[in-house]
Amino acid sequence: MGIDRRGFMKVSGLTILGIAGGASIDGLASPQTPRKKAAEAGTRRYAMVVDLKKCHSQEGCRDCVQACHLYHNVPDFDNRKDEIKWIWKDSFHHAFHSMEHEHLEESITEGPALLLCNHCDNPPCTRVCPTKATWKREEDGIVMMDWHRCIGCRYCVVACPYGSRSFNWRDPRPHIKEVNPDFPTRTRGVVEKCTFCELRLAKGQKPACVEACKEGALIFGDLEDPESEVRKALQDRFSIRRKPELGTEPEVYYLV
Amino acid sequence: MHNTGKIIIGLLIFLVIAAFPIWYAVAGGKTGEMPVLEKAARGENCIIDSVLMKETHMFLLDDWRDEVVREDDRWYRSMTLDSTIEKSLTRTCLGCHASKANFCDRCHDYLAVVPYCWDCHVDPKEFE
Numbered sequence: 372m373g374i375d376r377r378g379f380m381k382v383s384g385l386t387i388l389g390i391a392g393g394a395s396i397d398g399l400a401s402p403q404t405p406r407k408k409a410a411e412a413g414t415r416r417y418a419m420v421v422d423l424k425k426c427h428s429q430e431g432c433r434d435c436v437q438a439c440h441l442y443h444n445v446p447d448f449d450n451r452k453d454e455i456k457w458i459w460k461d462s463f464h465h466a467f468h469s470m471e472h473e474h475l476e477e478s479i480t481e482g483p484a485l486l487l488c489n490h491c492d493n494p495p496c497t498r499v500c501p502t503k504a505t506w507k508r509e510e511d512g513i514v515m516m517d518w519h520r521c522i523g524c525r526y527c528v529v530a531c532p533y534g535s536r537s538f539n540w541r542d543p544r545p546h547i548k549e550v551n552p553d554f555p556t557r558t559r560g561v562v563e564k565c566t567f568c569e570l571r572l573a574k575g576q577k578p579a580c581v582e583a584c585k586e587g588a589l590i591f592g593d594l595e596d597p598e599s600e601v602r603k604a605l606q607d608r609f610s611i612r613r614k615p616e617l618g619t620e621p622e623v624y625y626l627v
Numbered sequence: 628m629h630n631t632g633k634i635i636i637g638l639l640i641f642l643v644i645a646a647f648p649i650w651y652a653v654a655g656g657k658t659g660e661m662p663v664l665e666k667a668a669r670g671e672n673c674i675i676d677s678v679l680m681k682e683t684h685m686f687l688l689d690d691w692r693d694e695v696v697r698e699d700d701r702w703y704r705s706m707t708l709d710s711t712i713e714k715s716l717t718r719t720c721l722g723c724h725a726s727k728a729n730f731c732d733r734c735h736d737y738l739a740v741v742p743y744c745w746d747c748h749v750d751p752k753e754f755e
Contacts, residue, residue, distance in 0.1 A: 444749075508699070517696045518747060552717055552751035573701055 415511040416594040417490065417567055418622040419578075420604045425588035427482030435485070436460070438583030439565070444556045446543035455537040457565040458487040458580055467625075469614055479627050485588075487580075488535040488565035489613065489621030490514045496527035496536065505562075511593075512622060513567045523560035532617055536564045567591075594622070662737040665729035674705040674712055674719070688716060688744070716748050726752065 374382075426432075439445070439458045446455055460483035464471060467484065494514050497506050504520035505527055507513070528536045542559045550556065554570065557563050568578035576582070581589045592601035601624075604610075610624040628634075643650075652658050667673070673680050675687070691714040694700040703714050713719050724730040727750040735742060 510699070515696070519692060519696065550749055550754040552749040552754060555717075555747040555749060558746045569699075573699065 414509065414595065416492075416622070417511050417513060417572075418592065418594045418601050418624065419487070419490075419567070419581075420590040420601050420610065420624045420626060421485050422586075422588045422590070422604070422608075422626045423479055423482065423484065424626070425586045426485055426584075427478065428586055428588075430482075432586075433460075434583045434585065435580035435589060438579045441549060442551055442554060442568075442571075442579040444543075444547050444551055444554050445563075446539075446546035446556075447548065448541065448546050453540050455539065455543065455563060457537075457563070458485065460484065461486055466613060467611065469616060470611060476627075484625065486533070486535070486613075487623060488514060488567075489533055489619065489623045490565075490567055492620030492622060493618060495530040495532065495619060499526040499530045501526065508569075511572075513569055514564075515569065516562070516564060516566055518555070518557055518561050518563065521561045523562065525562060527562055532614055532619065533621070536562050538562050662733040664733055665724070665726055667723040668725045670708075670723055672707040673723075674703065674708055676707060685742070691716075716744060717751065721750065728752070 436458050440447070443457060445457055448454060463475075463480040463482070463484050465484075466486055471480070490513055492512065494507055497514060500506070501524060502520050502522055504517045504522070506515055506517075508515050523538070525538055528538055539557050539559050539561050544556050547556060568576070568580075571578060578589075578591050581591045590600050590604050592599035594601055596602065604626065605624060608626045610626050612621045612624055615621070680687075691703070695714050701714055702711050704711050721727060727745070
């Protein structure tokens with residue numbers, strides 16, 4: 372007996388469903404993350420490792436913050452509403468609220484956490500930028516800023532889940548105590564953030580914060596290089612990242 | 628035509644007022660005056676032919692801006708100097724033309740152009 376119309380519809384429907392379903396499950400199972408692409412292309416992936424215990428060893432130390440803000444002409448408005456920050460300190464509770472419980476080791480949770488742009492592998496800020504004024508540099512993973520192109524729409528400020536981006540509500544120039552002529556300032560109406568010191572890296576120098584830290588609490592390097600300091604630090608100790616559940620793949624790691 | 632004389636006198640008065648900048652300059656003997664630019668503090672040649680530089684430096688700087696910021700391409704091969712220089716307004720341009728006020732501004736003021744480079748980029752002299 373030959374196949375009837377109803378039987379044919381059932382078989383063909385199930386076949387199509389099977390093919391489509393299989394393909395979509397494949398897609399979900401092996402997402403093409405930027406990290407994988409980077410590894411294939413043999414490029415670099417810069418990352419920062421913050422050793423929280425070493426960072427806490429000097430109470431109230433702001434060496435890295437001062438070095439960064441001095442180098443990059445970051446204004447000081449003395450007013451939290453207008454504050455511009457590239458690297459700053461906040462409580463462990465604020466920085467890592469999703470992985471907190473009340474019996475955590477006090478030496479870690481009592482001191483402040485050092486925060487900066489995470490240079491995510493899957494950055495939400497760059498996706499929302501209408502002018503491509505911020506983008507992820509494929510060759511080394513730095514989330515870059517082009518201040519010439521920023522129109523001040525502040526979509527990226529909203530998109531960033533880490534509060535890493537600041538907006539210049541007022542003209543920053545009069546509020547820069549000491550201007551570094553080697554680095555530009557910004558104008559009113561522009562968003563700014565940490566750039567992993569891409570200008571210093573181009574000159575073969577370490578980021579300003581890493582150089583300024585006397586405790587050696589900041590380690591910077593290339594995650595694609597198995598011999599790099601950052602890779603070794605992450606191998607030796609357990610590390611956490613901020614809000615990993617969001618899937619942004621932050622590249623700033625905290626040793627605990 | 629009515630009131631021909633009055634109209635012509637009125638037109639003449641208008642022309643005299645409208646042409647004020649021209650006859651004022653002629654009367655003051657300033658017609659041929661051109662901005663005088665300070666010579667570079669060091670070096671004989673600019674990084675490209677200086678006539679070409681006068682005409683096209685704005686395009687060169689725009690190209691440099693995009694290449695440095697967006698492509699991480701920071702070095703420029705200068706044929707006139709036969710050497711490689713950094714693409715930098717503050718460090719390379721102002722490195723030789725030490726005074727922005729006596730170089731950049733003189734032409735820009737004369738032509739009434741207001742480039743916004745200096746809104747962000749720093750003239751080291753200004754902050755000494």
